[in-house]
Amino acid sequence: MDTITAGQWVYANRHEGICIGAPAKSGEWYRSFTVGFFDRLFDVDGWQTIATIAARHIGAPTDDVLYNLERARWAIELDIVRDWWGGARGPLVGFDYVSIEQLQDVQNQEDIRHAGRAAKKLHTKKRRSQFASVRSDLILALLDSGVPYVCAHPACDISVNLTIDHRKALSRGGSDDLDNLQFMCVGHNSQKRDGP
Structure with missing residues (x-):
């Protein structure tokens, strides 16, 4: 142009x-x-x-x-x-x-796209804060049920920065029930193959 x-x-x-x-x-x-x-x-x-x-x-x-x-x-x-x-x-x-007129149309499209991005960021922020509170509830529920806060991998004893892992992946029909959840360190959790 x-x-x-x-x-x-x-x-x-x-x-x-x-x-x-x-x-x-x-x-x-x-x-x-x-x-x-x-x-x-x-x-x-x-x-x-x-x-x-x-x-x-x-x-x-x-x-x-x-x-x-x-x-x-x-x-x-x-x-x-x-x-x-x-x-x-x-x-x-x-x-x-x-x-x-063409510039005004394109500017309007850019404004709409920008508003969409801002709305998506806000939605993601809300979703993450909701997930954090659900995750905290799951951690407390696991601890209350007697699950030790240690990586569930047999050869690992890491007890900091653990993730919540599904024994049977949700993609394979697993659930969020406490008997399907365990703590795992990031390294061992990422080594698992949870895909379908």
Whole structure:
């Protein structure tokens, strides 16, 4: 993506430059404007005056040009646009021209995807805290039933950082009943093959 079409008469390029003018039919955007290219227009005090003069020169309504310039400014300042331009990745790779409307659609999709990620993280956090409390209850229940807090592997006597292991894996029809649970160290638990 090299150029954002910000509405009639206004285009922005990957170097934060703004073109004001009417596109010609040459196909090369940098040669297609009757007024020209302004490098970092929004960094200049009085850029509205420059835009007004350019609009008068091409016979375009000043208010329309200023409105479209604000839209171009919004697009240029989007982090997502900078990522697309700088990193050559994302949903707009391959576009030479993209409109503000297309950018707004993609921004909305990114916002939805980000909200989905945030919701998933929150769900995972809640699930982990619930699992931690269930795990604590299982540990206490195992200890209360007389199961020693030592690795259940015959040749191991580790008694710190133990995991709760299912003798018969849940995937093989095992249950969370106390008679199917035992303590194991991480090393021996990971050596077991619990798969179906």
